[in-house]
Every structure is written in structure tokens, then in C-alpha cells.
Amino acid sequence: MKIALVTGASSGMGREFVKQISQKYPKLDEIWVIARRIDRLSELQKEVKTPLKIIGLDLTKDESLNEFESILAEYKPDVKILVNSAGYGKIGNVEELAYEDVTGMIDLNCKALTAVTYLVLPYISNRSRIIQLASSAAFMPQPGFAIYAATKSYVLSFSKALGYELKKRNITVTSVCPGPVKTEFFDIAETEHSIPFYKKVVMADPKKVVAHAIKEAAFGKEVSVYGKLMQAFKTSSKFLPQKMVCNIISKGR
Numbered sequence: 001m002k003i004a005l006v007t008g009a010s011s012g013m014g015r016e017f018v019k020q021i022s023q024k025y026p027k028l029d030e031i032w033v034i035a036r037r038i039d040r041l042s043e044l045q046k047e048v049k050t051p052l053k054i055i056g057l058d059l060t061k062d063e064s065l066n067e068f069e070s071i072l073a074e075y076k077p078d079v080k081i082l083v084n085s086a087g088y089g090k091i092g093n094v095e096e097l098a099y100e101d102v103t104g105m106i107d108l109n110c111k112a113l114t115a116v117t118y119l120v121l122p123y124i125s126n127r128s129r130i131i132q133l134a135s136s137a138a139f140m141p142q143p144g145f146a147i148y149a150a151t152k153s154y155v156l157s158f159s160k161a162l163g164y165e166l167k168k169r170n171i172t173v174t175s176v177c178p179g180p181v182k183t184e185f186f187d188i189a190e191t192e193h194s195i196p197f198y199k200k201v202v203m204a205d206p207k208k209v210v211a212h213a214i215k216e217a218a219f220g221k222e223v224s225v226y227g228k229l230m231q232a233f234k235t236s237s238k239f240l241p242q243k244m245v246c247n248i249i250s251k252g253r
């Protein structure tokens, strides 16, 4: 059974990945969709032709990861596409954040993403694709979004290295690094503090970001960055002094 597996499929880019993968890869037998809100996942079935296997899991919980491992062992799918989209961020200085968010961002964005990738690896066949949702926040430390940015640097570093390890199996790993994207992400991110005005102006359309990512993953690109502005940010992050950028970010808040 050939499948795609998408975490964070109940909203935003994960949901969009499910829709676009269903259209672009009609030969897949199923798309497995993971999130906590199973009502949202069930509704998604109305919008896609490919049968969905709905898996309600809180990926920050060890018992959920154990359950996921058992489901894989039971069905033994051939995973052609893995998309790790589950993730969240909270804006605010570290000392202002709640303890459960300080550790929760790391649990979901780093630990769960790594665990899901690791558990799926035995079921990924040659010439398959792994798509990891990182962020342009991965390119630089971000005062006021420090833990989130650090978790995404982890995703980018981990995914790049994994890509080299999997070359012999012709499996590619693409890190998707968008700037701000118009999704429910900000309903959670902005609970206590707002994003700066300039980020609101450059919000991208999730449909376009996902279409671009699927295309670049098909070509085996290591990093997918949507839009000229974010591409310029990625390039400049390689030579601009981090101290200067951190000062600018701090003053722009």
C-alpha cells in the first residue's frame, strides 16, 4: 500500500499538503493524516479524493509515539511522501513564556518531528520524499521568538544531515523555510504578544508556499524558500553579522 503521511494535517500548511498531494499523486492508495483535532481531519476527507486514514494523536506524548509505531508495524505501509508539518511557536521573551510552551515547542517541533521521521524510515522505500517544515526563523537567532527559531534551526540542521545519510537510498529530504504564512499558526503564536508589523505585510499564501515546496521536493531540493524576499533573507543571513540582525530584530519589536 503506497501512502503519503502528513502530520499537522488539521490546519494550515499540513492541510494544504494533503489537498495538493492528493491532486498531484493520484496513484497513492491512502494519505495518513495526523493531528489532535480528528473532527477537522474527518472534514478534510470531503475535499480530497484519496482515502484518508485518520490518526488522532498528540505527538508531544510518548504514548502517542508508541501508538504510532504500533500502527506502522500493523499496516506496514510503503511511505512515498512524509510531511512533518505539526509545529507551533509562541512569541515573547523566554522569561515571559509559560513553562509548558518553553518545553512544548521543543517537544513538538524537535522531538516529535525526529521521532516520527525515525519511526517512518524503515517504511520509506527508495526514491521517496521527506518534507520537513522548518522556517526562515531557522536562519538566524530571533530575540522575542528565541525558542521557536532555535527549534527550526534544529529541524534544518537535522534534515540537511539526514538527506546526506539517505542519498544511497535515493530518498530526498527537503526543509521548507517560509517566512510568515497566513494560517492559524498566529492564533497561537500571538496569544500574548503580536508579531511586528513588517511580518504582517509579507504574509504568504499557504497554497503557494505548499505548491512551491511540493515542486522543489520532487526535484530533491535540500531547502525550499518561497518568495524573493525570503530568498534574499536566506542569502543575507550567510554574511550579515548575527549581532547586527539581532539588534535590528530587537529594536523592531
Ligand SMILES: NC(=O)c1ccc[n+]([C@@H]2O[C@H](COP(=O)([O-])OP(=O)(O)OC[C@H]3O[C@@H](n4cnc5c(N)ncnc54)[C@H](OP(=O)(O)O)[C@@H]3O)[C@@H](O)[C@H]2O)c1
Binding pocket: 007, 008, 009, 010, 011, 012, 013, 014, 034, 035, 036, 037, 038, 040, 057, 058, 059, 060, 084, 085, 086, 087, 088, 089, 108, 133, 134, 135, 136, 177, 178, 179, 180, 181, 182, 183, 184, 185, 186
Ligand atoms: N505560519 C507560518 O508563518 C509558518 C512559517 C514558517 C514555518 N511554519 C511551520 O509550518 C508548520 C505548519 O504550521 P502552520 O502555519 O500550518 O500552523 P497551523 O495552521 O497552526 O497548523 C499546525 C498543525 O500542527 C498540529 N499540532 C499542533 N500541536 C500538535 C500536537 N501536540 N500533536 C499533533 N499535532 C499538533 C495542529 O493540529 P491539532 O491542533 O489538531 O493537533 C495543526 O494541524 C509548523 O511546523 C510551523 O512551525 C509556519
